[in-house]
Amino acid sequence: MNLWNQAPFIRLLLPFLAGIITAVYFPFQLEYSLYIILIVALIIGLLILVPKLTISYKNSWWFGLLVNCTLFIFSYHLTILNTEKFSIDHFSRSINSSHFVYARLTEPYLEKERSLKVVVEVLEIKQGEKPVVSGVEPWKNACGKAMVYLKKDSQSLKLKYGDEIVMKVDFKEVPAPQNPGEFNYKRFLAFHNVYHQAYIKNSDWAYSGLNSGNILMRHSINLRDGLLNVLKANHLYGDEFAVGSALLLGCVDKLDADIISAYSSTGALHVLSVSGLHVAIVYVIFNWLLFFFDKFKYGNIIKAILLILLLWFYAALTGMSPSVLRAATMFSFIIIAKAYDRYTNIYNTLAASAFLLLLFNPFLIMEVGFQLSYLAVIGIVYIQPKIYNWFEVKNWLLDQIWTITSVSIAAQIATFPLGLHYFHQFPNYFLLSNLIVIPISTAIIYLGIALFALAKVSMIAGYLAIGFGWCVWLLNQSVIIIEKWPYALLHSISISVTETWLLYGLIILFFFYFANRKFNYLIIALTFAIAILCSQLIEQHQQSQQKSFIIYNIPKTSAMDFISSKSNVFLTDTAFANNKSGQLFRVKHNWWDLGINKTTIVSNNFKTNDLIINNNFIQFYEKRIAIINAKGIIKNTKTLTLKPLSIDYLIISKNPFLNFLEIEKQYDSKIIIFDSSNSEYNINKWKSECNKLNRSYYSVMDSGAFVVNL
Secondary structure (H helix, E strand, C coil), rough: CCCHHHHHHHHHHHHHHHHHHHHHHCCCCCCHHHHHHHHHHHHHHHHHHHHCCCCCCCCCHHHHHHHHHHHHHHHHHHHHHHHHHHCCEEHHHHHEEEEEEEECCCCCECCCEEEEEEEEECCCCCCCCCCCCCCCCEEECCEEEEEEEEEECCCCHHCCCCCCEEECCCCECCCCCCCCCCCCHHHHHHHEEEEEEEEEEEHHHEEEEEECCCHHHHHHHHHHHHHHHHHHHHHHHHHHHHHHHHHHCCCCCCCHHHHHHHHHCCCCCCHCCCCCHHHHHHHHHHHHHHHHHHHHCCHHHHHHHHHHHHHHHHHCCCCHHHHHHHHHHHHHHHHHHHHHHCCCCHHHHHHHHHHHHHHHCCCHHHHHHHHHHHHHHHHHHHHHHHHHHCCCCCCCHHHHHHHHHHHHHHHHHHHHHHHHHHHCECCCCCCHHHHHHHHHHHHHHHHHHHHHHCCCCHHHHHHHHHHHHHHHHHHHHHHHHHHHHCEEEEEECCCHHHHHHHHHHHHHHHHHHHHCCCHHHHHHHHHHHHHHHHHHHHHHHHHHEEEEEEEEECCCCCCCEEEEEEEEEEEEEEHHHHHHHHHHHHHHHHHHHCCEEEEEEEECCEEEECEEEEECCCEEEEEEEEEEEEEEEECHHHHHCCCEEEEEEEECCCCCCCCHHHHHHHHEEEEEEEEECCHHHHHHHHHHHHHHHHEEEEHHHHHHEEEEEC
């Protein structure tokens, strides 16, 4: 029996996925889509249920096409229904005339240095700010989510999940990426139905005294906070507390940037996000603890129900990440099948779990964690047995090492194209790091669960906490040491979506060839390889010829890039020159996309054959640039009595005092550019003056990065 017959959910999942992805990228409200679905579903039902109909459908291509089209239209319609901005009650349709919002916190806040970030669900909005007129209801029902930033103080720190607050707010749309290659935060939030954001002062919000959050979520969050306090009460602090709470409970907000970088660089980042490994351990523990149910009549059914409830409670406790949702759903199917003594095909179980999760939230398919999670499991299920069978190891310890190694290789093969596309890097020592982190992280999970269970027994809990802390310390140190080894990370890799698909096609075809020994698969695989090679050669040629000048939009920062072939000179403030995380978010992805392999960061004078930076004057190839900053107007002393100095670009930076008539005498520029280090007030004032003088200008803060390709 082939895979299609053993795993029918795969056939259902493919058109279902196609409909969701189409709706994500081409969202339109189809007026009659629901009626079409109902009519086609009725036809299919009649064909299946009415035996007197003589129409043969089981082997008919048109019947399969009918089912696929129905699933496609259904998932498309489902995705549109889950796109909140299309709702007639979405608050954005009335926000222009509304200033007061009644909203509920949909999650615990994320504490930042000076503010609290939280997603709220809008429940009601108030039209205008006029006094209440007798007999007229000033509030109306609304829906939709928004990202709000509250100033951190003693009052805001008391807020909890589900609390309802009243806000005086001016919502703004989440801005699109302001720099080339920058992470698309607007699209990321849109996949979570968040399209607006606001910054709220202390005086502009108040707690209503009500909490209407989901009772199960509220209790799971309270329990998670209680378990975090157990770790603190047992003297676990710093990186041990941060990594331990992330590994056990999915609390990643306490992780230090350096720790995240170390785990990412060694290919061990997956242990910091609660995933299938954690759910599997929880399943094994509780399956063992509930062994006595197997002795009772219907005990297997009761045991299955309890196991499913416990798994989903753990999923809620750890924040319902995509990997946990996948694992909990898949194990739920396995538990049900085992309770009824039914055979389960792992591919069918995977497809069914994905189908069910996407039925509840179609936008999960756009989560990187969801994609990587399913790909890793597919790789482990399909590829790992083939790799494991390469060698027969009779020694138990060596066999365990080879098992972990084969699992790591299989998961890496299945996920590395997507990892290259999203993260632009590849951890060269992933085999070694996984040999260390998987056993240690497993021990940490067992110790952590034991610590939580025996927290009231102070003597035992104390020893468990010591062991837990030492294991987390050993895990951290192992990862940090491996990260420092030479060539630990292959970075600055950039592949397109097309190249990612071609890589996956190449991998699949090679495995088909080795499984079936059909030469056609090898020929097509080589064609894919040639296509990837040609794409890279074309890209390399284009990058070798590139010359460009970029002024980035980075808040309160002056930042300019001078790109020549595969090297660049980045001129910026000293503070941003030392801000590695800011560079990663704002500019490094663009460098990787452009194939930059040599970056020089400067804050003052610099000189090469193609670029001269001399105080506030810059010559880049044939382009001449002058900068006016907070020090005032740069006097053109050589031509003070002659005609103005001819330049291509005049950059205004760091809020200088400007006299545009004086500037006109000194410089003849094609365009004036206001960079993002200036205040919004000054930029608006300068734009007004430029309009009066009929001068061309460009505001980086308003229009995004200024890019010139030479």
